Amino acid sequence: MSTSGFTVGVLSEDANGERRVALDPDAAKRVIGAGPAVLVESGAGGRAWFSDEQYQQAGAGVLDRAAVIGGADVIVSVSRPDDAVLDSLRAGQVIIGLLAPLTNPDLVRRLADRSLTAISLDQLPRTLSRAQGMDALSSQANVAGYRAVLVAAEHFDRFFPLLITAAGTSKPATVLVLGAGVAGLQAIGTARRLGAVVSGYDVRPAAREEVSSLGAKFVELSTAISGAGAGGYARELSEEERSAQQAELSAVIARHDIVITTAQVPGRTPPVLVTAQALAAMRAGSVVVDMAASALGGNVVGSEAGRTIVTANGVTLIGATNLPARLATSASQTYARNVAALLKHLTAEDGSMRLDPDDEITAGVLITRDGRVVHPGVAAAMGGPA
Amino acid sequence: MSTSGFTVGVLSEDANGERRVALDPDAAKRVIGAGPAVLVESGAGGRAWFSDEQYQQAGAGVLDRAAVIGGADVIVSVSRPDDAVLDSLRAGQVIIGLLAPLTNPDLVRRLADRSLTAISLDQLPRTLSRAQGMDALSSQANVAGYRAVLVAAEHFDRFFPLLITAAGTSKPATVLVLGAGVAGLQAIGTARRLGAVVSGYDVRPAAREEVSSLGAKFVELSTAISGAGAGGYARELSEEERSAQQAELSAVIARHDIVITTAQVPGRTPPVLVTAQALAAMRAGSVVVDMAASALGGNVVGSEAGRTIVTANGVTLIGATNLPARLATSASQTYARNVAALLKHLTAEDGSMRLDPDDEITAGVLITRDGRVVHPGVAAAMGGPA
Known part of the structure; x- marks a missing residue:
């Protein structure tokens, strides 16, 4: 020295x-x-x-x-x-x-x-x-995206993969990942590995190619507006843009067994992606993991940081915090x-x-x-x- | 009617x-x-x-x-x-x-x-x-084998798959499944899906082909003795057979990050596959899931049905009970x-x-x-x- x-x-x-x-x-x-x-x-x-x-x-x-x-x-x-x-x-x-x-x-x-x-x-x-x-935000988001899928699988009462056995065929789980940044892409990749049928959504049109390259379906909304922002983050959307998207997204959300939300804007309140109405339209046994849950709020109405809640209609809602500490x-x-x-x-x-x-x-x-x-x-x- | x-x-x-x-x-x-x-x-x-x-x-x-x-x-x-x-x-x-x-x-x-x-x-x-x-034992063993891997992943503090990122390369987890019946084969398949490098072992030589067909390595012991029994189950081994196998298995076990044991003989005390010595030779951060843990004993010395224990050398030992109820x-x-x-x-x-x-x-x-x-x-x- x-x-x-x-x-x-x-x-x-x-x-x-x-x-x-x-x-x-x-x-x-x-x-x-x-x-x-x-x-x-x-x-x-x-x-x-x-x-x-x-x-x-x-x-x-x-x-x-x-x-x-x-x-x-x-x-x-x-x-x-x-x-x-x-x-x-x-x-x-x-x-x-x-x-x-x-x-x-x-x-x-x-x-x-x-x-x-x-x-x-x-x-x-x-x-x-x-x-x-x-880039520590990326390295830890990558860990969090992987872990979020394991948390979802842990709370989900069905197989992820399509399985054909003597006792019949079980359909694959359908997973929707909202936000295709580092965490979202790793969540997509991990859910695919486990055998789920996966869809991804992001306000940035550039995410389409990344989502597709992982073998997932990119969700297209007719109300889509570009949300690409400075510095590699998604920009914050206006209230009007958000509400048009939410209405259309709610219908997509209800068709999935598992929803993982990953939309964080640094230093700001996270955008609401899953409304109370969308949650209420989901099937009993569905699982939602809110990776943005924090003291600032979350991507899912009603999620609480660090808590797992079961809604009246049987949806398990997980306010995931510090997922990297769990890997x-x-x-x-x-x-x-x-x-x-x-x-x-x-x-x-x-x-x-x-x-x-x-x-x-x-x-x-x-x-x-x-x-x-x-x-x-x-x-x-x-x-x-x- | x-x-x-x-x-x-x-x-x-x-x-x-x-x-x-x-x-x-x-x-x-x-x-x-x-x-x-x-x-x-x-x-x-x-x-x-x-x-x-x-x-x-x-x-x-x-x-x-x-x-x-x-x-x-x-x-x-x-x-x-x-x-x-x-x-x-x-x-x-x-x-x-x-x-x-x-x-x-x-x-x-x-x-x-x-x-x-x-x-x-x-x-x-x-x-x-x-x-x-x-065949309800098979259908439920299939569920249990899938779930056992999720339980292992939940307690394991590293990625299962090989991942190459800007922050470097992470090596895949190594998983050893002991017993290649229905539960063991599903555990092998699930761990493979998640990206681990998987090995399988069974006393029945016929299991070799099934293990290999899932992309896993079949562990060969020089002390191997056929344990094929009647009715599609493994037969119970003699004390001498068991101890020769245990000594050789211990060395194999210590090389793996995750060990899942699945050896149950209906109505009998489960055979010990992981001895105290084998556990002590494992690395800190390793995870062992004993699917045979019950009031009758288990496949792992020291496992307790329904409990998760961390050994003095940092091995997390899970006495898994009623895994099908968790799916x-x-x-x-x-x-x-x-x-x-x-x-x-x-x-x-x-x-x-x-x-x-x-x-x-x-x-x-x-x-x-x-x-x-x-x-x-x-x-x-x-x-x-x-």
Whole structure:
């Protein structure tokens, strides 16, 4: 390690059922190979099945929490650090994670007030091809899309595939995926693998080809209006556009056994895709997984984040939250690769950390520095520069 | 309905988490079309998502429990009726279900003492091709094998399929299925569908071809001894045979992420296939599903029926019980087809119920009649004719 090199710290994150860890032993080894030292809190990887011994073999130091915080220049985390961790960080220390700054103004203010340097992976310019290896929203959405299908299958009381046995033929399940981003496409692929007949829908016409290439049917609405927006996200639709689509979608929804909704607009209330009327028209035994369910609302009327409800007409409605934590090993491995790629990008030739505001990636992810909210979009969402 | 026709009754079975129903509306319609009348307890199909209205549309009468018991000549059930139901039946009434008479001598004695006619589908001569449509053990094992893979996937913290993304490549999960009967073959097929690399093992050499035809690798043991037994089941191995196999199997088990055990010998203690030593050699994050877990023991040392345990070395061990109840609609539909086929077989030309002891199928399933245990195998297991 050069004298200018920095040290990365990894903490255990057991709040809110989190089971992921920000660096797995493989990624820790990769980071160490590129220069920085790595310190890991004892047990940090345990809930994703990584042992302290594996981190030590990767060249990381395994210490208690206070020693990791004390020795680290940069803390890498999956979700936002809890209050006790924030209180124990010192001015100038860097924190990297999925901090959701647009929906957590209080956290951002606190990070700025404490003169912490906050870097949030969810603000990455996702359309830059050189940033793809750091795209944690994509890697975790991919995990969530896979997991959402397993959650649906777990609650569905019929076979997914067409099965022909001595006791007769069972029809394949019909699955509708609303929103064909990363999560939606992985959900389509997984439901297809399990043998379901799958349809996909998205307001962006460009999604048609991706949906079709996975062997699913693309749902065409006569009321369709392009919803392609900036930065690779779907744009928010107007109230009128939404209601015309909802009416037509409701009829499509009622024909399916399983509906998985994936429409999230970062920092905004998720659009309603499944209305109360659409739910009421579904058959008993149907399953709806709302991947957008959160404190901000969801894609399904009546869904509650973290809860499973059975409606009066027998539809099981699942407000799925933090699905990546339920595939903790794969989610941690892919997230850790994103973190390692970002750390590499931020490492100067002399081994120090370089935060160049003229670099498009750095400018995208840098939220607070030297007591200020430096990210224009976040500052604007908070009502002007801090 | 002819005056000699009989009436079939279907009760709600909510004991022990049961969610299946012995006849679904489709099968009820089929039964009614063949002659018998059908009475269904209100709500009996609700947990498998069949409504009273659907039964009525099929031509069945929907009544309260007492009226169904009072009006039915034959009660069809999934598992053994509870004590309250048994007490309310009258001499000469017929009960058809999966009664597991070999392991429930007290129940059999009680059925005989009350002069009930008990017919148990688990005693069907399974190798008779004309009995295949009545083979409820097979239809339910098929459901259980599918569900076991979903249970494993639910507890496994990595992707099943090989996935190549911007955040790197994830290796496919490796799944080992022990026992290649109906449940094992469906588990192999389902794990393959989900994208895992699958191996299968069975003591019967004939299973090799079936395992291979599903795209799985057949595990060869140098200590292999044929375990093919009578009636289509695996025979019970000697202690010595078992221990030689276990030693070699342990090494194979440790190389897999997921192990699903399916070895049941009806009415006997299930053979141990995964020893404590084999479990201890598995990697953290591995998952073992013991489909044989029951009050009689299981295929895995330390498994407990109905419980999920994490071992000291991080292996999640699931004692899976009544998996068909967790796919209640498909399980009920297939079971109901088996019941309808048996009812048809037992219906004479004049519409009456015919229990011909010279018929191979009838002789196989008939357990008690006119106050006696008439099934030789069951009588022998109980210590001689009653």
